[in-house]
Amino acid sequence: MKLSLATRIFLGYAVVLVTFGAVSLFSVAELHRNRLEIRLVSQGYLQLSQDAATLESIHANQERDTERLLEEGSVETRRALIRLARVYLPTPMERLRAAQERTREMRALVPAGEVQIVIQELESRFGELANRYQSYGRAAEAVFTVLSSESPATEEVSRATAELRQHQASIGSDIHRLRAALSNRIRERVDGAEDRERRTGLAIITLSVLAIGVGLGATAWSARTLRPVRTLIEGVSRIGRGDYSAQLGVRGDDEVAVLARSFDAMARSLQAREAQLKAQAEALMRAEQLAAVGRISAQVAHEVRNPLSSIGLNVELMQDAFERATFESPADAREARELLAAVTREVDRLTEVTEQYLRMARPPRPSLEPTDVTEVLASVLDFSREELERAHVEVVRELTPDTPRALADEGQLRQVFLNLLRNAREAMPDGGRLTIATRVLERELEVALQDTGRGMSEAVRSRIFEPFFSTKEDGTGLGLAVCQQILKAHGGELSCQSESGQGTTFFVRLPRA
Numbered sequence: 001m002k003l004s005l006a007t008r009i010f011l012g013y014a015v016v017l018v019t020f021g022a023v024s025l026f027s028v029a030e031l032h033r034n035r036l037e038i039r040l041v042s043q044g045y046l047q048l049s050q051d052a053a054t055l056e057s058i059h060a061n062q063e064r065d066t067e068r069l070l071e072e073g074s075v076e077t078r079r080a081l082i083r084l085a086r087v088y089l090p091t092p093m094e095r096l097r098a099a100q101e102r103t104r105e106m107r108a109l110v111p112a113g114e115v116q117i118v119i120q121e122l123e124s125r126f127g128e129l130a131n132r133y134q135s136y137g138r139a140a141e142a143v144f145t146v147l148s149s150e151s152p153a154t155e156e157v158s159r160a161t162a163e164l165r166q167h168q169a170s171i172g173s174d175i176h177r178l179r180a181a182l183s184n185r186i187r188e189r190v191d192g193a194e195d196r197e198r199r200t201g202l203a204i205i206t207l208s209v210l211a212i213g214v215g216l217g218a219t220a221w222s223a224r225t226l227r228p229v230r231t232l233i234e235g236v237s238r239i240g241r242g243d244y245s246a247q248l249g250v251r252g253d254d255e256v257a258v259l260a261r262s263f264d265a266m267a268r269s270l271q272a273r274e275a276q277l278k279a280q281a282e283a284l285m286r287a288e289q290l291a292a293v294g295r296i297s298a299q300v301a302h303e304v305r306n307p308l309s310s311i312g313l314n315v316e317l318m319q320d321a322f323e324r325a326t327f328e329s330p331a332d333a334r335e336a337r338e339l340l341a342a343v344t345r346e347v348d349r350l351t352e353v354t355e356q357y358l359r360m361a362r363p364p365r366p367s368l369e370p371t372d373v374t375e376v377l378a379s380v381l382d383f384s385r386e387e388l389e390r391a392h393v394e395v396v397r398e399l400t401p402d403t404p405r406a407l408a409d410e411g412q413l414r415q416v417f418l419n420l421l422r423n424a425r426e427a428m429p430d431g432g433r434l435t436i437a438t439r440v441l442e443r444e445l446e447v448a449l450q451d452t453g454r455g456m457s458e459a460v461r462s463r464i465f466e467p468f469f470s471t472k473e474d475g476t477g478l479g480l481a482v483c484q485q486i487l488k489a490h491g492g493e494l495s496c497q498s499e500s501g502q503g504t505t506f507f508v509r510l511p512r513a
């Protein structure tokens, strides 16, 4: 079950409240029970035992009065004493009824389970006593009747007296037993109350400790639940300071964790954005530098191109003149021809470089036409066959038959292939194999040129398309830059896969016609 943060904290404190509430209720209930117990003892048992004491003293008086009556000789005095005794005869019954009334009131103070034992025992004792008093009353009346006559028959007196004494004795022992039972009960109650008070105290202490434990637990728990909030705040302020690398990494599925994950995602995308902006700024700066360099080199190339072509022309004229001239020795003639040939080579090379610079700086717009790429490849390979053979490069053609035409400018495409072939040859100074394969894709045509040359490191590979980047002593670093520019203008693509020491594959992609 997934609970929200607020619900969980609320539940934690609800548990604490319930625990403390239970402890308080328990204490109040126990206090109430103790108060009832005290009232039961003070208003119940103590009063009853006072009643019993009063009954005992009344009974002692009655016994004394009876003895006095039996000893009295004068009939007049006897009659006066009997009148008096009759007045006091109902007194114990009244007391007894009051005690019974009190017993009934005690019902309310006795715990439900104890009514049976406590109240009924007392009621039956009082009921018995009441019966005994009634019998005693009748026996006393019989004695009074006999003793009221002028000369009572001795036999009759002794019989009635014996019966009265018997009743008196049993009432006496009943009251005595009643008092003993009551004081036993009082002792029991007080002992029980003390016992329970001790137990209650212990229970309250235990429960309070438990409640405090629960409270501490809930506090710790909510602190733990809220801890991610602090992590969140710290993380957010770190992001605020621009440190996007910090990930909060809060786990779980509560609101804080969800928020933290959103923050992490935000930090990641901010970091990515920053990296992108930095790369863009760097690229822009490089592009600006290159543009400036490009403009200067184009200017230089332009300035150099015209004199170069006239130098070339003049060298040709000189070669013609040398053919006709006479030298002192054949060795001189050969030396002169070799020098001129070297000049021609250098002029050609410089012309090529200036052309490349100019192409780079002012790339001509390609005139795109459906072109048979395999045909272009074949003619470029034918053109470079001699060069490749000299370099001991074996060419393997894996051309798909009937390749569809691509949209391309044939002249520019030739240049791309020538550049790639030259780079491959230069990467295999001790010879090797160059595999050329074509592949027809859904919308494009792909030509892969795979060599077994020295390959490149990752550091080199990442820079090969930069203009002027070259690892060769006399390289211009413009070949691949121009190729890429051409293919981009075609809506195509130039990519490269290479591993140091393993060889390189260039992929040329052109849109299909």
Ligand code: ADP
Residues within 6 Å of the ligand: 419, 423, 424, 427, 451, 453, 454, 455, 456, 460, 464, 469, 470, 471, 472, 474, 475, 476, 477, 478, 479, 480, 481, 503, 504
């Ligand atoms: P250049 O040939 O003048 O050096 P390029 O733009 O043609 O300039 O090539 C740039 C760099 O790319 C080369 O200097 C070389 O380090 C690397 N390179 C190009 N083609 C290959 C290849 N087939 N094998 C290994 N390295 C290559």
Ligand code: MG
Residues within 6 Å of the ligand: 419, 422, 423, 479, 480
């Ligand atoms: Mg090159």
